[in-house]
Amino acid sequence: MEYTIRPAREEDMPAVHRLITELAIFEKEPNAVEVTVEKLKEDGFGPEPRFRCFVADSGMGVDGMALVYPRYSTWKGPALHLEDLIVTEPARGSGLGSALLTEVIRHARDTGAKRVSWEVLDWNEPAIRFYKSRGARILRDWDVVQLDERGIDHYLQHYAGL
């Protein structure tokens, strides 16, 4: 299988959105995707892009993507976060995910990031094995905490008198 890894363009966003939805189904949260194609275009390609995206392009279409943005570690300094790395089901096992990850790590080095971080579901053993084989550490004792939009409103109503 031949493909090119390249920075995503605005017109790739419908394909990127399809991949995001495909992953949400895999992660058993099919209705969680509230972001639209228009929102991805606006947030990724405006005057102050909120993320950077790479796609795997086979010439026939986009079969995978990696979406990243900067973070900041108070221990290490500037870092890069990999929010999603998604390969469409039929293209798995072709080395495409690995090629996308390599592009992300290269981008991290080129932009002076001291760390690349991402998150993985603890039951996704094939992914965990792959990441470990590439030298990543799995921090099993750290949990992700989230306050969603309703939680934000609720919090402010109850604890900030707003």
Place this chain on the structure above:
Amino acid sequence: MEYTIRPAREEDMPAVHRLITELAIFEKEPNAVEVTVEKLKEDGFGPEPRFRCFVADSGMGVDGMALVYPRYSTWKGPALHLEDLIVTEPARGSGLGSALLTEVIRHARDTGAKRVSWEVLDWNEPAIRFYKSRGARILRDWDVVQLDERGIDHYLQHYAGL
């Protein structure tokens, strides 16, 4: 105890750095802090700040801080990440941590964030109880993955022929 929650200024960075080091000791990683006071000034107060910081100021000094930056959820859209929320040992239990968290949530709402995220050590039960009481979800099945600076170099040498 009286204090003001306000945006950090460049001259607060020595105090912020002391708090970062204090937390690293609590988390049993006293040597992990590579960031310097100068680096915090540069990264937080340059033309393109990499983070935003709030401090709790008692008039006698800075007793707590919260450090945040934007993230991007491919499900929800723009999000805010709370990297650190630190209260100095003697000031704990005074409501200062809670006031800093409220300021962060307010900042999230004001900047249109659809989610606030952070990470917690799974043995830090008092913190987990506090976050849950404020409506946050603890995602126990997600693990944090990190590739550090040496890992980045090693990866690129072995998997990208660089």
